[in-house]
Amino acid sequence: MFDVYLNEKFVGNVENIDGFVKDVKEKRRTSKFHPDMSIYHNEEFNEVYINTTKGRSIRLLVRVEDGKSLMTKECVDKLVNNEITWDSLIKEGILEYLDASEEENALVALDENELTKDHTHMEISSIAILGLLLSLIPYSNYGSSSRLIRGNKIQKQSLGLYSSNFHSRMDTDVSILHYPQRPLVKSFMHDVLNYDKHPAGQNVVIAIMSYKGYNMEDAIVVNKGSVQRGFARSTFFRPYLTEEMRYSGGLVDEISIPDKEVKGYKSETDYRLLEDDGIVYTGAKVNQEDVIIGKTSPPRFLGELEEFSVAASTRRETSTTVKYGENGIVDTIIITENEDGNKIVQVKMRDNRIAEIGDKFASRHGQKGVIGMLVPHEDMPFTASGITPDLIFSPHGIPSRMTISHLLEALAGKVSALKGLQVDSTTFDVYPEEKLRDELEKFGFKDNGTEIMYNGITGERYEVRIFVGNMYYLKLEHMVANKLHARAYGRIQLLTRQPVEGRGKGGGLRLGEMEKDCFIAHGASLLLKERFDSDRTVLPISEKSGLVAIHDIRKNKSTCPLYGENVEVNNVEISYAFKLLLDELKALCIYPKLELKSKY
Amino acid sequence: MSSIYEEFSNIPESSMNEIKELTKGMDQSSRKKVLKRVSEEYEKAKINPGEAIGIITAESFGEPGTQMILRVFHFAGVAEMSLTLGLTRLIELFDARKSPSTPLTKIYLKHGYKTDVDKVKAIAASIKETKLKDISDEFSFNLTQFRIEVLLNKKEMKELKITETHVVNVLKESLKDLDVKDDNGTLRIKPKEKDSLSGLYKLKEKLKYAAIKGVKGVEQVTPVKQENEYIIYCTTDNLKDIFKVEGVDETKTTTNNPFVIADLLGIEAARKIIIDEAVEVIKNQGLDIDIRHIMFLADVMTNTGVIKGITRTGITSEKESVLARASFETPIKHIVNASLIGEVDNLNSVIENVMLNQPVPLGTGLPDLVATMKEDAVKGKKK
Numbered sequence: 001m002f003d004v005y006l007n008e009k010f011v012g013n014v015e016n017i018d019g020f021v022k023d024v025k026e027k028r029r030t031s032k033f034h035p036d037m038s039i040y041h042n043e044e045f046n047e048v049y050i051n052t053t054k055g056r057s058i059r060l061l062v063r064v065e066d067g068k069s070l071m072t073k074e075c076v077d078k079l080v081n082n083e084i085t086w087d088s089l090i091k092e093g094i095l096e097y098l099d100a101s102e103e104e105n106a107l108v109a110l111d112e113n114e115l116t117k118d119h120t121h122m123e124i125s126s127i128a129i130l131g132l133l134l135s136l137i138p139y140s141n142y143g144s145s146s147r148l149i150r151g152n153k154i155q156k157q158s159l160g161l162y163s164s165n166f167h168s169r170m171d172t173d174v175s176i177l178h179y180p181q182r183p184l185v186k187s188f189m190h191d192v193l194n195y196d197k198h199p200a201g202q203n204v205v206i207a208i209m210s211y212k213g214y215n216m217e218d219a220i221v222v223n224k225g226s227v228q229r230g231f232a233r234s235t236f237f238r239p240y241l242t243e244e245m246r247y248s249g250g251l252v253d254e255i256s257i258p259d260k261e262v263k264g265y266k267s268e269t270d271y272r273l274l275e276d277d278g279i280v281y282t283g284a285k286v287n288q289e290d291v292i293i294g295k296t297s298p299p300r301f302l303g304e305l306e307e308f309s310v311a312a313s314t315r316r317e318t319s320t321t322v323k324y325g326e327n328g329i330v331d332t333i334i335i336t337e338n339e340d341g342n343k344i345v346q347v348k349m350r351d352n353r354i355a356e357i358g359d360k361f362a363s364r365h366g367q368k369g370v371i372g373m374l375v376p377h378e379d380m381p382f383t384a385s386g387i388t389p390d391l392i393f394s395p396h397g398i399p400s401r402m403t404i405s406h407l408l409e410a411l412a413g414k415v416s417a418l419k420g421l422q423v424d425s426t427t428f429d430v431y432p433e434e435k436l437r438d439e440l441e442k443f444g445f446k447d448n449g450t451e452i453m454y455n456g457i458t459g460e461r462y463e464v465r466i467f468v469g470n471m472y473y474l475k476l477e478h479m480v481a482n483k484l485h486a487r488a489y490g491r492i493q494l495l496t497r498q499p500v501e502g503r504g505k506g507g508g509l510r511l512g513e514m515e516k517d518c519f520i521a522h523g524a525s526l527l528l529k530e531r532f533d534s535d536r537t538v539l540p541i542s543e544k545s546g547l548v549a550i551h552d553i554r555k556n557k558s559t560c561p562l563y564g565e566n567v568e569v570n571n572v573e574i575s576y577a578f579k580l581l582l583d584e585l586k587a588l589c590i591y592p593k594l595e596l597k598s599k600y
Numbered sequence: 601m602s603s604i605y606e607e608f609s610n611i612p613e614s615s616m617n618e619i620k621e622l623t624k625g626m627d628q629s630s631r632k633k634v635l636k637r638v639s640e641e642y643e644k645a646k647i648n649p650g651e652a653i654g655i656i657t658a659e660s661f662g663e664p665g666t667q668m669i670l671r672v673f674h675f676a677g678v679a680e681m682s683l684t685l686g687l688t689r690l691i692e693l694f695d696a697r698k699s700p701s702t703p704l705t706k707i708y709l710k711h712g713y714k715t716d717v718d719k720v721k722a723i724a725a726s727i728k729e730t731k732l733k734d735i736s737d738e739f740s741f742n743l744t745q746f747r748i749e750v751l752l753n754k755k756e757m758k759e760l761k762i763t764e765t766h767v768v769n770v771l772k773e774s775l776k777d778l779d780v781k782d783d784n785g786t787l788r789i790k791p792k793e794k795d796s797l798s799g800l801y802k803l804k805e806k807l808k809y810a811a812i813k814g815v816k817g818v819e820q821v822t823p824v825k826q827e828n829e830y831i832i833y834c835t836t837d838n839l840k841d842i843f844k845v846e847g848v849d850e851t852k853t854t855t856n857n858p859f860v861i862a863d864l865l866g867i868e869a870a871r872k873i874i875i876d877e878a879v880e881v882i883k884n885q886g887l888d889i890d891i892r893h894i895m896f897l898a899d900v901m902t903n904t905g906v907i908k909g910i911t912r913t914g915i916t917s918e919k920e921s922v923l924a925r926a927s928f929e930t931p932i933k934h935i936v937n938a939s940l941i942g943e944v945d946n947l948n949s950v951i952e953n954v955m956l957n958q959p960v961p962l963g964t965g966l967p968d969l970v971a972t973m974k975e976d977a978v979k980g981k982k983k
Contacts (some may be wrong), residue, residue: 520950521655523963532957575957590939 004048014048018040021048024219029063029093040101044573058097060090061108061121069112070094096121108443126428127188135189138425140414141391143405150366157555158199158362158474159234168345169240170334177355178201178233183472188426201364201474202231203417204390206410207381207453209465214373219308220361221392225377231390232355232475236482237331237348242293242320245345251298253318255345258296264317266291271319273383279345283315287327292347293320303584320347324506325485327351334422351481358480364473366404375456381449383468391473410469411436411449417470418443485509488567497535497576508534535576543568546593548579608639615642643749650966652950657893663834664955665690665888672884679835680821683856693858693877696901696909700857703837706754714829723822724832729814730760735767736787739804743797745791748804753787754758763811770812815841839864858907867902874898875944921945923952 002017014020021041027033030147033366036058036454042047055137057271062071071094078084089095098106109115109122110129133138133152140148159177163169172287183190190196203224211221222231228428238305244253257271257420258277270291273280274380278294286292297318322328333376338344353359355371362368412423415436425465437447445451485503493500499508511531519528541551549558549569558569572594585592603885605616619638623631647653648913665687672686684692684702692700707727713719738751752764760894764782771780771789779790791803836842837857843850843864856877862870877896900915901908904938908914912929919925922938922945937943950960959965 065700121622413883516954517655517659520960520962521652521659523650523652523965525959525961525963525965526953528961529965530959532954573957574794578956581955583936588935590935 002046002048004050006050007053008051009051017046017048024050029096031091032159033098035090038097038099038102040099041105041371043105051099051101055428056099059103060095060097060100060124061106062113062124063094063096064109064119064122067115067117067119069115070591071122071124083341084457086130095124099359105544108254108588120231127426128245130192132189132426133172135187136193136425137405137427138183138185138187138423139405139408139430140427142408143429144402147366147401147403150368151362151364152366154362154366154368154474154476155200155364157476157478158200159477161198161475162200164198170241170348171237172239173237173477175234175236177446177475178235180232181472182422184470185412185423185425185472188424188429201472203232203413204473205387205468206391206393206469206473207389208393208395208398208407208410209381209453209462210394211373211375211381214445215369215374215392216372216396218367218369218394218397219372220369220394221373221375222355222361222371223377223380223388224374224379224388225388226390227355227374230475232359233359234353234475236328236351236479238323238326238328238351239323239346239348240292242295242345244295244345245297246340246342247298253295254315255295255343257294258317258319259315260333260334262296262315262317266317266319270321276301279333279335280347282330284330285327286330286349288322290322292322293317293345295319322349324504325482329402330480353479353481355475356480358484359477360478361391362474362476363406363409364474365409367393367401367403367406368476368492369397379456381453381456381466383466385451386446387451388456389468391471406471407449407467407469408433408436410467410471411440413470413472414445414449415439416445417447492535496580497537499534525557529592532575537579538571538573539579540569541572541594541596543570543596546595547595548582572596604628604635608635609773610634611639612980631712650961650963652962655950660889660893661897664885664889665895667887681820681835684788685881687883689975690878693874693881693899694901694910696858696911698906699837699860703841703855703857705830705834705836705839705854705855707834707842707846708849709830709847713847714849717830718833719847720823720830723845724823724834725760726813727815727818727832727834727842727845728821729818730762731811732767732810732812735760735812739808741800741804742788746794747791747799748800748807749789749917750787750789750807751851752785752787760813767812771807771810774810775806815845841881844962852964862902862907866915867905867907871898871902872902904932919949921947921952922951923947923955925951927955930960 001013004014006214021039024039028035028037029182037052055230056097062069066344075094106120107117107118110126115122115275123129133155134148136155137148137151162174182196182199182201184203211600215221246252257274258265270296273284273286273290274294275281277471280292294320297316299314299316328349330347331350332348334346336344357371357374360370377388382388412425412431416423425431441447449467449469451468453462453466455462487506487508490506491500492498501507540549540551540558544567545560545562547561549560557565561566582592602810610641619634623634668687670687682702683704698871735753735756736750739748742749766783768780772778777792779792781788815838817836817838818834822833823830824833837855837859837860839855842848856871858873863875875898879891884891916928922934922943926934945952950962953960
């Protein structure tokens, strides 16, 4: 007697477990049961689990019987000629869906050559074991798995033509690559995905060599001429949104140029770009903190109304401004209504981004790096035939990472460029390396892809031959323009009087606990004090009570909170954070008494 | 002759003796030159006043500590005997945990024992703890007589050289109020005072783990050959009882628990164990930390005569400043206690001054201007 569970619930027992499982499977294959259903025989505990729930990932596999695939050539031909459909193959039981648990009972072959009597299933195509993005990596069966996973992740960050209607979309933080290209070295998956319609990179000539140390630690050296000719340019879009909200008591927001009476009025220059309706005009050049949508809101608390007689002066300024550190040109303005019937204004800003030092690039093999230097075209090394590479990649990136696929792509790219045809390098079914070498030789190149090169500055010949090839490079969404940040002075927190945190708010860069320890370890006592001076305050301390006294600037008189006037008060310079600590102790009914002593 | 050495009294005695040995046969002036040079070098090697040795030690541990593998086992010669190493062991050591997660004693043997395989094996067998369950086949209740009957395994007993009378005597001695009789390989055990049934059951469990032979707590004993002599490793820190075993060399045998060492051999020995254990862990990880940092830590942990860990209950609780203590874990406890007794913080140390944003008394912040001022000049300035 064996237990049977349906959707994790016990339903009954069966006598003949193997017969039962076989029977259920047979019924599924003959469409008596739904093809999504799965049955799993746990051989360890001799229990059967049947699952029909949603949320299980299921995989389509070709069934195998007696070491022979049921997907015969006949079937394939019929399928190609549209005589039968995919669904009919599932109904006939030639193809079958397995979920993760039923896979435990199956032995799946990668391809037909591998089939034995023991196999129960076969992959539809051997590339199906890879994910969508992984199958886009050329020659990936020559790469190391950890790098391929990284390459996978990198492709998601690449800039391209993500959508052809991007003009009318309001996506946050997106970029469009200018002049995207089809990859010279592609895989079968590129065709399936219609990759040619939405490419995400550009073909460049790379040379694998060092260039004055500017490409060390994974950096890349890029030809300035290539950048000027349009390589890796992109447009960055940033949408801003404002809603005209309605509040209780008939109060409403108002999108307009704020009145001068409004609380928190900025300055006339800040509103200079607004038109009469309170919104910027398209084509306006905007800089950080410029107002792009003028808006005023009613007071936050109704009580505020009574304090002032002029109604306008009680309204608050709630305009939308360009984010800190960003600038660009106003691209699109959309004025519409949302589901609550409130007016909505959306302004999309566009910024042209030319590749600069610090921008991140990657090939499809997990080989990422930032631009370390932009070299003028005339200073770049050139080959005997006069080719100047667009990009110089450091050879140190290869040995430890074992990305042979990276090198093979460069080789295949070179052949492709010379032949004028895309090279197919689908995983497990690649255009063979020997053929690439033969063809390169036919075109008059060295079969290993190396070429004689000359120093671009001195004109001297390099002693070694340098590997040159064509590769598909991706510009990634991490651009310095979005990250660069420094501060000398700026906004501080209300509570601690220390600088605020974060680039978006123009915050400071924290000198943390461990950095502090470093100063101490060096004995740089006064430098440490200076670094922590951001919340320096001078406090009048009453000698008698040891508490912070109140200083009246007009009368130039200090009052002790305990003993009143006529007490000796001395000024002490401490951090505001410590004053806060003293105040918090006082709130806990602890009397922190400062005993002053002359330092000398 | 001695006057020339007195001139360079800053050179430590051991170094001085070495110099005396090396400069034999030199004339007076060149010997003086040597001494002068050594004296200068010695002064240079000294740590400057105001050097932040504590933080430097912490950083010297902290930086390589990030590269440490969390939990590593090291096998002391044999696979079944494992030893916790890595960051876990280091934390355990410096936190001064009362007992290590893998206690280990390294037994060195005296002359006449250490090279004799049979004697070593005999000692190893005598150390291993044998429990009643190890030499018996069955534990059963005889409810009519209200007693427990234990069927002894004679074969096992013969191998371990234990006699029935020995078992009876040991049981009588270790578990009081018991009536133990041997009846041809079956022990009949009856409590002298009549107990409840659950009491009898508890007694049975107790009997199973009753020690018959060996040193208490020793579960594994492994003799290992090391350079012509045998060393016995055993998984215990019960050094006190091991010292009583005949043939054990008390001058060399150690354990990895500094508390046991401190009890038995004194605090200086415990300091040495802390240093040795820490060095072992660091070496095992392929890291290199200057031994003086480790010595400094061990000194801090042991200088009061008892081992104190680098924790909030250990050495940190002995800091003079309230603010310094409050800045390291459980601040409320320290502030509340300080406010109850009206503690005064003189702001003499580093962390308090960082909090107040004052120059820390270290490095360049240490020297002060010392000047005698006229009384009225000071007063005039204040006004």
